[in-house]
Amino acid sequence: MNAPARRRRSSGRVTLADVAREAGVSPITASRALRGERGVGPELVDKVRAAVERLGYVPDPAARALASSRSTQVAVLVPLLSNALFVDLLEAVHRVLFPAGYQALIGVTHYNPDEEEQLLRSYLAHRPAGLLVTGFDRTETARQLIQSSGLPCVHLMETTDAAGVYCVGFSQVEAGAALTRHLLARGRRRIAFVAAQLDPRTMQRAEGYRRALREAGCYDAKLELLSPERSSIALGARLLTELLATRDGIDAVFFCNDDLAQGGLLAAQRLGIRVPTDLAVAGFNDLAGSDQMVPPLTTVRTPRSEVGEAGARMLLQLMRGEQPRPSCVRLPYEVVVRQST
Amino acid sequence: MNAPARRRRSSGRVTLADVAREAGVSPITASRALRGERGVGPELVDKVRAAVERLGYVPDPAARALASSRSTQVAVLVPLLSNALFVDLLEAVHRVLFPAGYQALIGVTHYNPDEEEQLLRSYLAHRPAGLLVTGFDRTETARQLIQSSGLPCVHLMETTDAAGVYCVGFSQVEAGAALTRHLLARGRRRIAFVAAQLDPRTMQRAEGYRRALREAGCYDAKLELLSPERSSIALGARLLTELLATRDGIDAVFFCNDDLAQGGLLAAQRLGIRVPTDLAVAGFNDLAGSDQMVPPLTTVRTPRSEVGEAGARMLLQLMRGEQPRPSCVRLPYEVVVRQST
């Protein structure tokens, strides 16, 4: 009855061995039954389940990770939490992953490739079951770390046609062009583009803006105001003021993100500029509050929740060893026309 | 030269044993040297460090967790990521914890005690090294899970004088009272309190509001408008409209959070109400954009970054087995007077 009592470090924890004993099977069978591995007699599965219930067994993720070199954690890397966009993305990811038994290890890169590389290194040591990363812009080392980890990885927010790459996103270029065309359709010709952060996706929107204006024969490089500073409402106010002080005859502004646009709208009000009569103002992402602005802000509703959800589902497939088809999902965005344009 | 090649599952990973061999010491000594345990000869430490460097050794957190029943993860539970307040808090926590070798496992409870309990259960299975939780309001089961885990735990955002409880926060009651007294000092007498979410900290601010008004003999329960809905700019606009339609003679509004206040300010503008002439408007937390509103919003700057930083440092002490003194830190807030009052 007594276990040899020397050199024990028992944590008092209920282990798989306890469950197996209680169920009258071997630990391996209990393990297989619990993981839903096929090839275990249904009656045994029931017995094991009942024993788990009775003993209140909780599997030890560390032991599982060590033995299988796979954990139930999924590393999710996003640039920033202060952009509501990524919060929506993470919420959606969590909504899919958590019920499936996975936990999101959230890493914030601050749009800094070196920081991303460091986080990746640290998270990879934890043997995550999968990886969710934002976009394609990273250091070569980071790329190799992902590659050589052999882990399932889904790229979010951007899309590519490259083979063997899994991604869920939308065309930032097209969305930028669509919004610009809306401004052109409203009769605007001197359309400025104001951006901050200057991350890859922002620059893709800039590319869409340029394309649309070139098509219309209205492109003027001087109408671009690009700042490397971090995007914020305050910066939007500052940039609008600067824009109007240094460029003539501007009749519309496309801000690369709604926080900038909201700040621009508030600055216009302080400057006594009538929107949209004197100046049309548009943003991007349809963030909280944009519909409440005076006047309500025209913007592009981007499908970040859908991206998070579809991306997480795709990763789940990959972690199960399945082949998601298509390997790259392009989701729709929508130009939301309100009274600011 | 050849290891017995049967039944190997080697992951190809560089292990502590490799490091030990390379350094010419035993694995235990290598382990101790790496963890900075005192009582290892300085020369040996150097040798081990060099070997780690040469081999590119990365410790395996799963193995470490299994052997020591402690991981390098810290579970951090916050109510919401869509409130910028908690994003600031998390950033600060990460800034302290990550360089110290810990990773934050971020859990979002959505102000739902059952959800918190579920997350706690799931995170506790991962043997975190410590716990960071928001406030004191949770299910009895959650409380016991924390208690019986025996893990170091620091409570954030609120304070208590209860013995044996570690916390870093500020007095929500006093901050609420201070802002209310500012409105009183401005000559306002019919001061409304508009709140959403109705979480414990919001209700503590309400308590401060009541106290200050009672002291001034101005308290009127009808001036409170409390909504259980989630706080947002849009809701603030709606609540201000409702408030003014159903209450007479209101000369000031204290919104329990800045997003509501920003919405209120925008609604006032649409309604043609002059702020602060007709109505003083104040918020709470000093969130992004509040200084950019028209007029700029009076609010309370809450020390969330400081709370996150001090809380994480306190946890670090506890995880080292030290006794932080004091066990409860009360940080200062600041009433920021702008043009809306």
Place this chain on the structure above:
DNA sequence: CTGAAAGCGCTTACAG
């Protein structure tokens, strides 16, 4: 101050 042995709680690989 340093080390040989055992153990943490699982799963893999091999058998039957």
Place this chain on the structure above:
DNA sequence: CTGAAAGCGCTTACAG
């Protein structure tokens, strides 16, 4: 379909 043995990569507990 089920299981006994070994191993995942560390650290604890005991010795010296």
